[in-house]
Amino acid sequence: MPSSTVENYLKNILIVSLETKSSVVSMGKIAQGLSVTPGTATTMIKNMAADGWISYFPRKGVRLTRKGRKFAMSMLRRHRLLETFLVETLGLDWSEIHVEAEELEHAISEKVLEKLDEFLGRPRTDPHGHPIPTKGGHIYRANSKTLFLCKAGMKVRIDSIIDQESDFLRFARSKKLIPGNEVTILSHEKEADAIILQIGSDNPFSLGSRSSEKILVSL
Amino acid sequence: MPSSTVENYLKNILIVSLETKSSVVSMGKIAQGLSVTPGTATTMIKNMAADGWISYFPRKGVRLTRKGRKFAMSMLRRHRLLETFLVETLGLDWSEIHVEAEELEHAISEKVLEKLDEFLGRPRTDPHGHPIPTKGGHIYRANSKTLFLCKAGMKVRIDSIIDQESDFLRFARSKKLIPGNEVTILSHEKEADAIILQIGSDNPFSLGSRSSEKILVSL
DNA sequence: ATTCAAATTTTGATTAGTCAAAGTATATGT
DNA sequence: ACATATACTTTGACTAATCAAAATTTGAAT
Ligand SMILES: [Mn+2]
Ligand SMILES: [Mn+2]
Ligand SMILES: [Mn+2]
Ligand SMILES: [Mn+2]
Numbered sequence: 433m434p435s436s437t438v439e440n441y442l443k444n445i446l447i448v449s450l451e452t453k454s455s456v457v458s459m460g461k462i463a464q465g466l467s468v469t470p471g472t473a474t475t476m477i478k479n480m481a482a483d484g485w486i487s488y489f490p491r492k493g494v495r496l497t498r499k500g501r502k503f504a505m506s507m508l509r510r511h512r513l514l515e516t517f518l519v520e521t522l523g524l525d526w527s528e529i530h531v532e533a534e535e536l537e538h539a540i541s542e543k544v545l546e547k548l549d550e551f552l553g554r555p556r557t558d559p560h561g562h563p564i565p566t567k568g569g570h571i572y573r574a575n576s577k578t579l580f581l582c583k584a585g586m587k588v589r590i591d592s593i594i595d596q597e598s599d600f601l602r603f604a605r606s607k608k609l610i611p612g613n614e615v616t617i618l619s620h621e622k623e624a625d626a627i628i629l630q631i632g633s634d635n636p637f638s639l640g641s642r643s644s645e646k647i648l649v650s651l
Numbered sequence: 652m653p654s655s656t657v658e659n660y661l662k663n664i665l666i667v668s669l670e671t672k673s674s675v676v677s678m679g680k681i682a683q684g685l686s687v688t689p690g691t692a693t694t695m696i697k698n699m700a701a702d703g704w705i706s707y708f709p710r711k712g713v714r715l716t717r718k719g720r721k722f723a724m725s726m727l728r729r730h731r732l733l734e735t736f737l738v739e740t741l742g743l744d745w746s747e748i749h750v751e752a753e754e755l756e757h758a759i760s761e762k763v764l765e766k767l768d769e770f771l772g773r774p775r776t777d778p779h780g781h782p783i784p785t786k787g788g789h790i791y792r793a794n795s796k797t798l799f800l801c802k803a804g805m806k807v808r809i810d811s812i813i814d815q816e817s818d819f820l821r822f823a824r825s826k827k828l829i830p831g832n833e834v835t836i837l838s839h840e841k842e843a844d845a846i847i848l849q850i851g852s853d854n855p856f857s858l859g860s861r862s863s864e865k866i867l868v869s870l
Numbered sequence: 871a872t873t874c875a876a877a878t879t880t881t882g883a884t885t886a887g888t889c890a891a892a893g894t895a896t897a898t899g900t
Numbered sequence: 901a902c903a904t905a906t907a908c909t910t911t912g913a914c915t916a917a918t919c920a921a922a923a924t925t926t927g928a929a930t
Contacts, residue, residue: 458908469889491908522766522770523766538758691919
């Protein structure tokens, strides 16, 4: 069994490769994602390659092996089921659950996880709108686009929030930028680096590119 | 914040000092309880003393400081609330929860624990009958005696099961040796090293000293 | 008082994970 | 083709936790 450090590396590599839609993940992304120095990442990666979790292509990056991908999927499943539990059952706010799940994911066994999944009624997405991998390691891939790509006049549905920062999540909630809600794009001037949007009959408001790239939508 | 290793040492020292009713715990007990070599225990203990968790009396033993006792109580609280959750909410068997809680106790935050306590309705004992310390660090101390000390003819109520071994817990359940149940001692011959007892109108059965010392009763 | 066994401590070594800083490779621009 | 900035790797050092084996202390028994 991998240490919780290895578990974090695996999950992070999987998330980056899902986000970027490329199976090879660079050392820089890994070091950044895990908040370690590049040298630390290189060392860890070499050990993980020796243990068969990943293929290591020096100076190119890293790819999950089948075994690595399977395990990483199970970590993602744990993380997202735990987040769902923390919100649905215990009533925590969606801005505080990420850090909690980041620890609990290493301590919960498959046995307990299965009971939890059953208790929660086999949810398919977590509170941020992210798909929860199945026990078999499958993940549903929505073809969402970032909100920043939407043109004026479009009406779209929010799929998920990428950013896990508490501050951004609290802001998003206050503006009703929540998975499931419908958004109308009132204007989008490329040069202004901002879009103006409206939810229901609420007051319209604007979002810069940085923020609007953190929100995935479809339709 | 202490590492999870230190958390385990603190909790173990507290449990032993509650069980033996003596505030000083020997090195041997610590090493044994944590399944490490005596040398390892000595090294850890010296570091923990330097950090103010315990007072270390070389070749005598160790006593929790106020800070150490407070923290150890919070660990015991976490452990027992988690065990309760695993049985009450998720429906695991009482023979499998100890190992699970042993990991989860290090990953759950005070914030989540408080929500969990509320969700469970502030239980006062865990599934093995052990008292759950309050948030303030108080613990209810039953004046239970071990079942082996009971004389023939006595009728007592089971308070708790000390042993956390799966095999023993499954056996105990199968014999209805469960906290709350009433037991009648049919005979107790000291020399035979066994007592014969009966629960309700079930078939009587016998228990040796080893087993009957694992069960605490009162009344 | 002497001896001995048990408990405890000390010593030297190992592993996982980390950083800082120095060294190396590579893509890009001229 | 050359220079250089950027990304990456290597090296040397450190900490926490552990073990095996040797050394020490202590309480009891003779
Ligand atoms: Mn994590
Ligand atoms: Mn999430
Ligand atoms: Mn533990
Ligand atoms: Mn218990």
